Amino acid sequence: MFDEIEFERMKRLPKYVFAEVNAIKMKARRAGEDIIDFSMGNPDSPTPKHIVDKLKEAASKPKNYGYSTSHGIYKLRLAICSWYKRKYNVDLNPDTEAVATMGSKEGYVHLIQAITNQGDTAIVPDPTYPIHSYAFMLSGACVHTFELVYDNEFRLDEDVFFQSLIKTIRETIPKVKYVLVNFPHNPTTTTVTKEFYTKLVSLAKKERFYIISDIAYADITFDGYVTPSIFEAKGAKDVAVESFTLSKSYSMAGWRVGFIVGNEKLVGALKSIKSWLDYGMFTPIQVAATIALDGPQKCVADVTKKYEKRRDVMLEAFGQAGWKMDKPNASMFIWAKLPDIALHLGSLEFSKQLLIKAKIAVSPGIGFGRYGDNYVRIALIENEKRIRQAAKNIKKYLNDLQEEGKGKEIKKRKQD
Ligand SMILES: Cc1ncc(COP(=O)(O)O)c(C=O)c1O
Structure with missing residues (x-):
């Protein structure tokens, strides 16, 4: 109906890259799969108690x-x-x-x-x-x-x-x-x-x-x-x-x-x-x-420590799994260069494969701009145990990718 009525302003918005990865994530979740989700900068800690208490008190006053x-x-x-x-x-x-x-x-x-x-x-x-x-x-x-x-x-x-x-x-x-x-x-x-x-x-x-x-x-x-x-x-x-x-x-x-x-x-x-x-x-x-x-600011120091510890665990565990990453000194993210073996995939395809094959959600760097395509953004919003589990999944995925590469190489040599 009314095809002549168009929303020009909405056309200025490009296709939302993250939506593609999100759709795969939601489908997997609905199918009952456990996805380790590092995709959004959405803090997983509860709001400090003294702040919640103040909300309750203020909310009781008409x-x-x-x-x-x-x-x-x-x-x-x-x-x-x-x-x-x-x-x-x-x-x-x-x-x-x-x-x-x-x-x-x-x-x-x-x-x-x-x-x-x-x-x-x-x-x-x-x-x-x-x-x-x-x-x-x-x-x-x-x-x-x-x-x-x-x-x-x-x-x-x-x-x-x-x-x-x-x-x-x-x-x-x-x-x-x-x-x-x-x-x-x-x-x-x-x-x-x-x-x-x-x-x-x-x-x-x-x-x-x-x-x-x-x-x-x-x-x-x-x-x-x-x-x-x-x-x-x-x-x-x-x-x-x-x-x-x-x-x-x-x-x-x-x-x-x-x-x-x-x-x-x-x-x-x-x-x-x-x-x-x-x-x-x-x-x-x-x-x-x-x-x-x-009010008291210890909660800020505590949450910062939590992200710092997760950062360290991730760098160590993912590094051992074959994915070396540079160390950030701020924020709740790791901006991780794609492993060499996966660079040719680009960040969107790599993120999709991580989801489907390793059950891990990250944000593809291309969603943040064209200079982001060799990277994915990993939010430190899962606990240390889940980070270590993610590292195990990644190790297997990277090994499979390597085997796949070897297979293709052999096939190509045979054809040559
Ligand atoms: C750099 C930056 N600015 C702003 C925001 C928006 O934060 P909020 O709207 O929750 O204050 C975010 C959220 O992730 C962010 O990463």
Whole structure:
């Protein structure tokens, strides 16, 4: 019916690569198979008790049942600003420089909707967390990319980054308005130094673009690495906003709480669009989120330790199974190069085979951009026992792949 009515905006979205792998996973699960699932960055730990208790208490008070404030209750915005002060010694105004959002994804998408004009240009390094570019595309912007280059300890090659960024800015018409950065990076886990932001802020002022920084994994760091904030760079508030989420640090993914802070003009635009679109999160959730940010932070250290231990177990067990991986020092992922023997498959086919033959779900790197195709992203959301089981399955799969390769070689030689 009504074939002439088309949804042009939806056509800007490419085919969702992850959906293909997901469909295989769901089919296998429905058939009763046990799939070891490393595909999504969905924390498996329970939200800390003191936060859940606060939600229960706040949810028992009828005064909290009405519409809330779309940009966040004052106490939560105050807690967000205290979090920045404590962690980064950054001063923020809770009224003009902070917005609480329904998870950082909602905040990001609505910010982009509010600030993008049709035909604007934005730069998003590749690979990327998909919504970083699709939010711009959905809003009518043109996204330009360049390859994110990092070393084997997942430290950004900052010189190459700035060369590529400057080249892309010079080549892009109309002039670039927005640059997205996300460190620790999803999916590659790449990290940066404080100096990176000083240079980026200074370039933004010179070239006149705004920066949107996403530090969703700021707390999940290992081996002494500390995530810097863009606001540690002098004058960053003139040109930047930064987002953070409670999803990862406090295992609150389903609660949908995050925030965006910084530049008044951008924060103001987000506040304004939200005032049209929503009535804010359920107040008890905001009260509990305030306690998460202001309360004891041991839970953050505990969850970080858990991911760190899983990282170590995975590197060791998968390595012994024949799949050597580089060690990340942040985030809840391992960005694993395909084993040599499987490189020719590409990340999508490899992920499908892992699912079907080894009963393991991972995210194919191609889903994060064209420079991701030699990799898969493995989320550390299964326990150590299941990680070791996955390693056993992988060992068998890789052996079979090798035998298959030998078989093909013999057949080919015979034909020759
Ligand atoms: C880099 C990055 N930013 C933002 C988000 C969105 O988090 P949320 O919407 O749960 O706050 C994620 C989720 O995985 C992420 O990886």
